[in-house]
Amino acid sequence: MVDPLPQDAPWFVKDYHAYYKTPRGYHPRSGNSTDGRNVTGCASFLNMPLNAFIEEIEIPVLLVHGEKAHSLSYSKEAYSHLKGDNKELLIIPGAVHTDLYDNLAVIPFDQIDAFYRKSFD
Incomplete structure (x- = not known):
């Protein structure tokens, strides 16, 4: 840096x-x-290539990304390669990349919890 x-x-x-x-x-x-x-x-x-074997993933996948993160395109690309209906791309409005490190006001804990409860209960 x-x-x-x-x-x-x-x-x-x-x-x-x-x-x-x-x-x-x-x-x-x-x-x-x-x-x-x-x-x-x-x-x-x-x-x-990071997405070389992504189509082989069969377990549920949750991608959480900030709307204003410069790397959002990476999650969108990964999401486009995932198969099945057990995937979700959760884009956090107004959040940048580092907001999701420690900004408790924007991290969607309830939505993350709901995804894992739905997927693994």
């Missing part, structure tokens, strides 16, 4: 900065909070 934050940084970088570079989300061992690097990170996924 870039620090200091440039004035012309994209809005989603500003969102990440407001989380990872403040007491809200800072952790001294986080690669996003510090200049450190996570040795066991997600580099192995770089050679694998």
Whole structure:
């Protein structure tokens, strides 16, 4: 995470900065909070298309995403590949990516609970 934050940084970088570079989300061992690097990170996924085997998923899937998250297209793409009627894409109005980390006012706990009760009871 870039620090200091440039004035012309994209809005989603500003969102990440407001989380990872403040007491809200800072952790001294986080690669996003510090200049450190996570040795066991997600580099192995770089050679694998993330949706390569998504059509094989048979269990219920709930994708929760903020309406204003820059990565919303990833969940929409994943959802489009899921088979069956045991899937749901829950888009949280007005929420950005980092809101769903810790903003208890926007995390839809009731809807998440209802999905899992319907799917696994």
